[in-house]
Amino acid sequence: MIYDYIVIGSGYGGLSAAALLVKQGFSVLILESHVAIGGCASFFKRKEFTFDVGATTLSGVLPHQPLGRLFEQINIKPNIEKLDPGMIIYQKNKKITRYSDKNKWINEASEKFNSEQKGFWDEIYNIESMSWQLIKQNYRMPPTKLSDLIHLAKPSNLRFIKLLPGLIRPVTDLLKKYDLDKNEDFVEFVDEQLLISTQTTSSLAPYLTSAIGLSYPSETYYPYGGIYKPLEMVLDYFKSAKGEIKFKEKVTNISETKEGYQLTTKKGSIYHSKGIVSNIPIWNMANITEGSIKKYFVSKSDKFKTAWGAFTMYFAIEDKMDLETAYYQIHSANPLPYCSGKSFFVSFSLRDDFKKSPKGWRTVTISAHTNTSEWENISEDEYNRRKEALEKEIFENFDNFFPQLKDAEKLYINAGTPNTFKFFTNRHKGYVGGIPHSIKRTLLQMPPNVTPFKNLYLVGDTVFPGQGLPSVVLGSLNIVDVITHRGI
Numbered sequence: 215m216i217y218d219y220i221v222i223g224s225g226y227g228g229l230s231a232a233a234l235l236v237k238q239g240f241s242v243l244i245l246e247s248h249v250a251i252g253g254c255a256s257f258f259k260r261k262e263f264t265f266d267v268g269a270t271t272l273s274g275v276l277p278h279q280p281l282g283r284l285f286e287q288i289n290i291k292p293n294i295e296k297l298d299p300g301m302i303i304y305q306k307n308k309k310i311t312r313y314s315d316k317n318k319w320i321n322e323a324s325e326k327f328n329s330e331q332k333g334f335w336d337e338i339y340n341i342e343s344m345s346w347q348l349i350k351q352n353y354r355m356p357p358t359k360l361s362d363l364i365h366l367a368k369p370s371n372l373r374f375i376k377l378l379p380g381l382i383r384p385v386t387d388l389l390k391k392y393d394l395d396k397n398e399d400f401v402e403f404v405d406e407q408l409l410i411s412t413q414t415t416s417s418l419a420p421y422l423t424s425a426i427g428l429s430y431p432s433e434t435y436y437p438y439g440g441i442y443k444p445l446e447m448v449l450d451y452f453k454s455a456k457g458e459i460k461f462k463e464k465v466t467n468i469s470e471t472k473e474g475y476q477l478t479t480k481k482g483s484i485y486h487s488k489g490i491v492s493n494i495p496i497w498n499m500a501n502i503t504e505g506s507i508k509k510y511f512v513s514k515s516d517k518f519k520t521a522w523g524a525f526t527m528y529f530a531i532e533d534k535m536d537l538e539t540a541y542y543q544i545h546s547a548n549p550l551p552y553c554s555g556k557s558f559f560v561s562f563s564l565r566d567d568f569k570k571s572p573k574g575w576r577t578v579t580i581s582a583h584t585n586t587s588e589w590e591n592i593s594e595d596e597y598n599r600r601k602e603a604l605e606k607e608i609f610e611n612f613d614n615f616f617p618q619l620k621d622a623e624k625l626y627i628n629a630g631t632p633n634t635f636k637f638f639t640n641r642h643k644g645y646v647g648g649i650p651h652s653i654k655r656t657l658l659q660m661p662p663n664v665t666p667f668k669n670l671y672l673v674g675d676t677v678f679p680g681q682g683l684p685s686v687v688l689g690s691l692n693i694v695d696v697i698t699h700r701g702i
């Protein structure tokens with residue numbers, strides 16, 4: 215059988231593209247190397263507990279935003295709840311509450327950072343709102359052909375011209391504009407919020423994409439049962455529309471054929487398709503392709519040599535404390551060993567989420583940014599020593615900031631490093647979180663979703679528009695629009 219499209223990988227990128235393709239009437243097969251869907255937004259179970267492996271927070275679900283559009287197009291209604299506050303940040307002796315209401319948040323920020331914050335946040339929220347409008351009406355991004363540029367030059371886009379400087383100007387410029395660049399605590403706060411959204415800090419983060427990253431805690435949703443649950447509904451839709459998925463099928467080679475492509479897997483299975491939508495990172499694509507296609511991916515991935523790794527911790531904990539939200543960012547008192555940022559992110563399951571943990575318990579996922587090189591080329595003893603040192607530091611902070619949980623029983627304590635992500639998701643070097651945004655190369659220079667090869671497309675967090683579930687799903691919405699217009 216020759217499928218219209220084979221989708222490689224069933225992360226949020228691959229599975230949403232696959233669902234939208236079957237909706238358009240294409241025959242689609244997904245090949246997934248792992249035993250479950252989700253990739254960096256997957257899960258694992260221990261007895262009656264379910265743990266998110268990486269991503270935990272859902273955003274971009276309003277009707278005009280990517281996940282909202284996906285859910286609407288395939289008519290699913292995931293069980294999600296808006297959290298207010300969307301996040302709480304503990305920084306030094308401050309507790310900073312990210313209220314959902316804009317004015318309440320501006321008052322909170324002004325008070326906690328002892329400064330006038332209205333101008334800064336008004337501009338951030340304004341850019342964010344315009345960016346979503348720009349994104350919604352332009353699916354041919356980044357432009358790869360003259361016709362895409364002509365499409366972008368339509369009159370309804372003229373009002374967005376004022377957003378352009380935000381592609382090459384850093385957040386630091388906005389901080390200066392509102393006299394906030396010398397406010398060290400505020401700059402640290404902004405940097406750590408940017409690190410979990412744009413993967414970089416204020417001096418390098420372009421303020422256009424940063425506006426979306428900085429505003430997301432005002433529209434943060436909790437997915438009941440785990441972050442993979444909405445994606446599971448996407449899978450159900452995909453299967454009901456006659457899409458096929460095969461697990462434990464790691465694609466190891468792609469070659470061109472007369473009809474399109476031949477894909478070979480580690481097990482030795484061979485599949486044929488007219489087209490491919492690849493959900494795997496661009497670095498990985500360079501390893502499984504040949505000839506001119508390989509050359510293309512080597513040249514693309516060579517431009518983006520590094521990305522972050524993640525250190526993660528997972529455990530179940532007795533529910534001994536009332537919590538105001540599910541999501542906390544903790545600025546560590548001491549530098550976290552082998553980590554690069556100053557903070558780590560703690561996600562609790564909600565008290566009434568009995569799909570994740572039984573009554574009286576919660577599950578916890580913690581993540582921090584680390585350099586993958588800290589975990590490479592070291593002995594097993596050294597690897598374990600580093601893991602233990604970091605776990606200890608994180609637990610000490612955890613006990614400080616959640617004192618009522620200090621004596622709570624913890625079960626199934628586990629930690630993950632970039633090596634763990636590499637093992638379970640196959641991501642090159644365990645790089646996660648896509649390619650950090652930077653003013654040094656604009657968003658439009660990110661690898662595009664369209665390649666020069668016939669019917670070979672890319673989705674996922676290492677291609678336009680980048681990391682995080684809303685961006686990844688946006689890439690899939692855009693590419694299926696392109697495919698639908700082009701046909702096969």
Ligand SMILES: Cc1cc2nc3c(=O)[nH]c(=O)nc-3n(C[C@H](O)[C@H](O)[C@H](O)COP(=O)(O)OP(=O)(O)OC[C@H]3O[C@@H](n4cnc5c(N)ncnc54)[C@H](O)[C@@H]3O)c2cc1C
Binds near residue numbers: 222680682
């Ligand atoms: C610790 C952490 C916390 C995060 N927190 C958030 C958050 O709270 N909110 C948010 O929006 N984003 C968050 N992110 C980012 C988000 O998880 C990712 O950007 C997103 O999940 C990436 O999706 P993807 O589809 O691009 O790739 P992936 O999730 O990596 O999916 C790729 C899939 O391809 C499969 N695969 C790989 N190689 C092959 C092969 N050769 N053959 C077949 N299959 C293959 C993998 O098994 C995987 O299932 C977080 C990321 C991390 C690591």
